[in-house]
Amino acid sequence: MKKIINDPNQVVQDMVEGLVASSPNDIKQLPGTTAVVKTDAPNANKVGLVSGGGSGHEPAHAGYVGKGMLDAAVVGEVFTSPTPDQVFEAIKAVDSGAGVLLIIKNYTGDVLNFEMAAELAEAEGIRVEKVIVNDDIAVEESSSTTGRRGIAGTVFVHKMAGAKAEQRGTLEEVKAVAAKAATNVRSMGMALTPCTVPAAGTPSFQLDENEMEIGIGIHGEAGIERKVISTADDVAAELTGKILEDFDFTGDVAVMVNGLGSTPEMELYIVNKKVQAILAEKGLNVYKTFVGEYMTSLEMAGCSVTLLNLDDELKELLDVASDAPAFRS
Numbered sequence: 001m002k003k004i005i006n007d008p009n010q011v012v013q014d015m016v017e018g019l020v021a022s023s024p025n026d027i028k029q030l031p032g033t034t035a036v037v038k039t040d041a042p043n044a045n046k047v048g049l050v051s052g053g054g055s056g057h058e059p060a061h062a063g064y065v066g067k068g069m070l071d072a073a074v075v076g077e078v079f080t081s082p083t084p085d086q087v088f089e090a091i092k093a094v095d096s097g098a099g100v101l102l103i104i105k106n107y108t109g110d111v112l113n114f115e116m117a118a119e120l121a122e123a124e125g126i127r128v129e130k131v132i133v134n135d136d137i138a139v140e141e142s143s144s145t146t147g148r149r150g151i152a153g154t155v156f157v158h159k160m161a162g163a164k165a166e167q168r169g170t171l172e173e174v175k176a177v178a179a180k181a182a183t184n185v186r187s188m189g190m191a192l193t194p195c196t197v198p199a200a201g202t203p204s205f206q207l208d209e210n211e212m213e214i215g216i217g218i219h220g221e222a223g224i225e226r227k228v229i230s231t232a233d234d235v236a237a238e239l240t241g242k243i244l245e246d247f248d249f250t251g252d253v254a255v256m257v258n259g260l261g262s263t264p265e266m267e268l269y270i271v272n273k274k275v276q277a278i279l280a281e282k283g284l285n286v287y288k289t290f291v292g293e294y295m296t297s298l299e300m301a302g303c304s305v306t307l308l309n310l311d312d313e314l315k316e317l318l319d320v321a322s323d324a325p326a327f328r329s
Contacts, residue, residue: 003299008198012055012077019062023325027065034075034082035090036062041071047165047174048072048094051103051158052087053110054079056197057218060295063326064155069162070103070324078197078298079219081109087117091126099127099171103157103178105150106134107219129171131178133157135187135306137246138215138224151218152258152295153185153306159327163320181314186243189304190235191216191223191260195297214238218260218297232267236274239305244282249309252287253279254318256306261296263303268292271303279307287315294326 005011012034020029020036028039042048052061052074061073071094076082091100100121104114111132118128135153161178169177191213194203197220204220207213215224257272259265268291279286287310310318322329
């Protein structure tokens, strides 16, 4: 797969510098790190929010740094957790004295490194809490996790926690909202093509022209089932059906149909049409829908579906304004 890069070993640094150059009044890069922070951080009396993970998932996670969402995102190498020292620098940069919440996708490296960074921060007197997101229903455990993986549903957790922090909720209140969102969100994805890590130069798995992979991860992992390619309606029905089987959704829901890097929006909207029809048949009210690329896997073709069960508090927080580049509302 041809790529528009300079040096395979320099892609992350080049990407972060280019990202910051696109919004220099809003975000900055912490010196000596690949952490992206709001230029006005820390905000007085506001809980700081830090997330992150391996690169290759753009716009996640740095695209969610902005008012109403994250205060900092720490970018690791492609599909690799950021190091504890970089996370620690981000924590210090956003701490106003109100404490810092870490939002962590459930991968062993992310959990260990973010927890180590939290211990370093606590040793310096910074209050730190953590919420782990594990919304992927495809697998109960994999080689990279100690439970379900964290995927696109993490974006909803960023949104809810960011809104509560913007309202000057306490650290305990912000954590409670993030945990509620994480508990009530479910996702599942599929792929039509694999992706290629720049430094590796070869696809992460192989698919024939007439095949698709159900239940893929966002790090190029193969899925749980390989099938002959079927229609968008069939794909939407399978992903949505499995999500609905996994959680008792009631009342209002938020929907995210997420592209994985190389899927045209036309196709995502076709999938969304069927998702909406299924939810209507189930008697669920769709409060808001998000269609686009929110958490990708380099140039993988495919999509994921995410459903978030909403109560009155989560609906209110979903409506709070955000000026993060990848989630303006």
